[in-house]
Amino acid sequence: MADVGRGPLAVRVLFxxxxxxxxxxxxxxxxxxxxxxLGDVLGAVAAAxxxxxxxxxxxxxxxxxxxxxxxxxxxxxxxxxxxxPVSGG
Amino acid sequence: xxxxxxxxxxxxxxACACARGAGARVEFTGVVRGExxxxxxxxxxxxxxxxxxxxxxxxxxxxxxxxxxxxRARVIHRxxxxxxxxxxxxxxxxxxxxxxxxxxxxxxxxxxxRDVPIWKRGGVP
Numbered sequence: 644m645a646d647v648g649r650g651p652l653a654v655r656v657l658f659x660x661x662x663x664x665x666x667x668x669x670x671x672x673x674x675x676x677x678x679x680x681l682g683d684v685l686g687a688v689a690a691a692x693x694x695x696x697x698x699x700x701x702x703x704x705x706x707x708x709x710x711x712x713x714x715x716x717x718x719x720x721x722x723x724x725x726x727x728p729v730s731g732g
Numbered sequence: 733x734x735x736x737x738x739x740x741x742x743x744x745x746x747a748c749a750c751a752r753g754a755g756a757r758v759e760f761t762g763v764v765r766g767e768x769x770x771x772x773x774x775x776x777x778x779x780x781x782x783x784x785x786x787x788x789x790x791x792x793x794x795x796x797x798x799x800x801x802x803x804r805a806r807v808i809h810r811x812x813x814x815x816x817x818x819x820x821x822x823x824x825x826x827x828x829x830x831x832x833x834x835x836x837x838x839x840x841x842x843x844x845x846r847d848v849p850i851w852k853r854g855g856v857p
Contacts (some may be wrong), residue, residue: 659781660851705849708784724781724849731778731785731809731850732762732821732841 652676652719654684661727662702665694675719681706682713684723693723702727733797737789738808739782739850744808745817751804754826758833760841762821764814773855776821778811781849785809788817790817792843793819807840809848 653672663669666688673687681704689695695702704711705724717723734751750757764776793805804826814820823840827833844850
């Protein structure tokens with residue numbers, strides 16, 4: 644799936660590190676709908692990119708540059724980042 | 733307290749003059765070693781989620797600055813290909829006395845390796 648579905652109301656998802664390798668791409672877009680939460684976004688990309696499956700227990704999500712939890716609400720136009728274990732320094 | 737954080741793609745520059753009143757300066761430099769995963773390398777690649785990484789580094793230093801009375805902290809992390817022997821990260825902390833500077837420098841590195849979205853992306857042969 645090149646994109647989950649491009650539309651005016653979408654959430655932009657960025658993949659980094661091992662997540663980028665697993666998905667084979669730097670990002671995707673998920674159609675937004677009222678009441679959407681971060682967990683729904685993760686579910687949508689995990690369904691679209693099965694390679695994420697093994698990583699699910701190790702990744703964190705960020706929403707607009709801040710770590711966030713799965714039950715946090717998501718707005719159209721938000722930027723969600725899939726963050727595997729970091730290794731800077 | 734003065735805080736400077738940056739992510740750069742070029743070589744990390746030398747530190748500058750001490751802050752007024754600083755009796756201690758602790759500097760940590762993380763240097764790329766010649767091997768990664770048991771194989772010899774010529775460079776190491778780093779990737780960052782840049783805006784969040786800079787924001788997280790700043791927030792970590794602000795938090796540590798509330799716990800320890802430091803005067804100044806500067807962190808620069810390099811991304812892209814970092815040649816063996818070059819600095820990937822440089823942490824500088826200045827305070828009135830050494831204890832705070834050592835404490836903040838060490839604590840920052842622990843937090844960096846947990847909460848700052850920067851990744852090693854493999855060695856360059």
